[in-house]
């Protein structure tokens with residue numbers, strides 16, 4: 254059978270998908286329609302209070318609506334029913350634009366959650382009961398430990414472990430990857446199946462491993478739904494800041510009323526409301542939550558699941574990135590390419606031992622060693638099927654077999670095997686082992702020592718290749734100011750060679766899993782945010798400890814539960830995309846805040862002279878835009894204030910242009926672009942609107 258790979262290496266995608274407008278960004282018409290409906294529901298005051306800036310606009314609209322009915326409600330006023338009505342309409346539209354931005358950002362997540370929910374309610378199971386009969390039950394009735402049979406073209410009802418059979422499974426509902434993967438009993442990765450995926454050949458007998466309501470699909474639905482609701486720490490801080498600014502402007506505007514009456518200037522309440530709305534940071538207030546949600550959405554489109562926006566945002570601020578070597582920096586398919594015997598050992602003896610040591614080793618390293626040794630003349634021995642296997646573990650860093658004839662054969666990391674022969678057999682380590690090890694390691698290959706009954710016979714050379722483009726990606730990270738640390742169980746020489754080839758900043762070699770945890774704690778103690786990827790159960794503590802823990806979908810359940818992000822493509826280098834998405838989210842927020850505040854300056858020049866024109870004709874000097882009438886000045890400023898929101902929605906959803914540059918360079922670039930741009934744009938915009946209004950008024 255032609256085995257499809259379970260880990261398709263996703264092509265090196267551009268850091269952030271380019272998109273020029275909403276439709277190109279994948280916001281097709283069904284999403285637009287849904288967003289229209291949702292944006293109306295969001296007028297509910299209980300939803301509005303969560304966004305204090307827009308809530309002030311909402312309250313302002315209430316006030317001007319009352320004035321539309323009764324213009325002299327709060328005292329004598331020049332403002333007509335119509336004028337108050339127009340102001341009200343603009344304010345309502347302003348709030349609606351903000352609602353729409355948020356609804357649009359939420360759209361894809363909602364659609365995804367709905368389709369996952371649909372899959373989950375469809376699931377039925379053929380449960381095997383005591384006497385071997387089958388009964389059909391709803392998937393929600395399944396318990397941990399139940400046995401189910403899934404035939405061709407049926408959906409797997411619940412997460413589980415294959416205990417019998419071999420079949421192709423289409424996992425595209427979960428991973429989006431259309432190539433089927435093979436599932437079979439026995440192997441670690443290939444035996445675990447996910448509820449909701451589809452058997453497309455043969456049939457499988459599965460033991461359920463998840464409790465009802467706690468399957469991966471259930472958790473995925475919860476993730477997609479909840480990730481969008483929580484505000485990130487940075488977003489909360491900005492909301493507080495914007496609220497304080499808003500409060501200050503409200504107070505300033507309220508203080509203007511006594512000043513005006515002292516000056517005998519009669520100020521319309523609607524104009525005061527307009528002044529407040531123009532001055533408070535409505536642009537960023539309207540787009541803030543959309544930016545955060547769009548960040549999570551982008552993570553999802555890169556086929557990663559985030560438990561919260563916090564994880565994505567933390568990725569944007571990451572200082573240290575911890576990567577393992579095999580499978581992350583290198584392709585990970587380590588192949589035996591040479592056998593080097595120590596002095597006094599024959600090549601044939603080493604070859605035979607390397608073969609026997611790999612009998613039960615189902616890892617790529619083990620399989621390739623066995624194949625290589627057989628090609629080099631190793632022969633199966635009588636009774637080898639009765640041997641006892643020792644599987645490889647990251648803790649011992651060795652694997653091997655105990656043969657019925659009494660031979661105990663081990664292979665593993667050179668330092669581990671050396672320690673093992675001295676401690677268990679009190680045997681010396683051959684003097685030329687170091688030279689052989691270095692010979693292998695200097696080529697960036699992994700040396701494995703082979704020992705038989707405590708005698709080290711030689712070294713297996715395992716070759717691996719760097720992933721394409723990895724050097725560029727490391728370079729990009731460096732320009733973004735991120736330090737890369739490779740932590741590997743391999744020996745220091747191999748590790749250093751590979752790290753130099755790939756361009757990493759630091760290496761920790763001969764590391765066991767707990768050393769990853771120690772390293773992360775050490776970095777965090779210095780106030781740095783740390784990201785790491787992992788897939789094994791022994792990575793789980795480190796994944797939980799890291800600020801950004803990205804687990805592979807093909808990894809074990811504990812790893813996926815500990816992590817705050819899951820990569821459905823199981824490609825560890827996606828951490829780099831995540832960093833880009835996080836940074837882009839932070840930068841977009843900063844750019845639009847700058848723009849929003851710079852924008853308000855022009856509105857002073859439009860509204861203040863208009864308010865006081867009769868009492869203080871000198872203020873007309875401020876009317877640098879030469880706006881036609883006080884009323885048209887105020888309306889133009891308000892209309893501009895509203896229109897800028899939908900104009901910036903695509904930017905908020907797509908994110909500002911992002912390049913892997915240092916934070917400082919990006920900061921100054923954005924200050925120029927969005928600060929200066931934000932200052933100038935409204936002068937032009939308000940003037941144009943004013944000219945337009947002159948035609949209709």
Ligand SMILES: Nc1ncnc2c1ncn2[C@@H]1O[C@H](COP(=O)(O)OP(=O)(O)OP(=O)(O)O)[C@@H](O)[C@H]1O
Pocket residue numbers: 577578579580614616618619645646647650651652664665666667699700701740741742743744764765
């Ligand atoms: N199948 C195997 N049998 C014996 N020893 C192995 C086997 N696979 C790996 N080793 C040895 O154990 C060491 C640690 O392997 P492991 O895959 O746990 O590394 P790691 O800590 O995940 O780091 P990395 O993946 O970056 O190499 C390897 O460097 C190698 O020396």
Ligand SMILES: [K+]
Pocket residue numbers: 530531532533534535536853894
């Ligand atoms: K404003």
Ligand SMILES: [Mg+2]
Pocket residue numbers: 577578579580
């Ligand atoms: Mg590894």
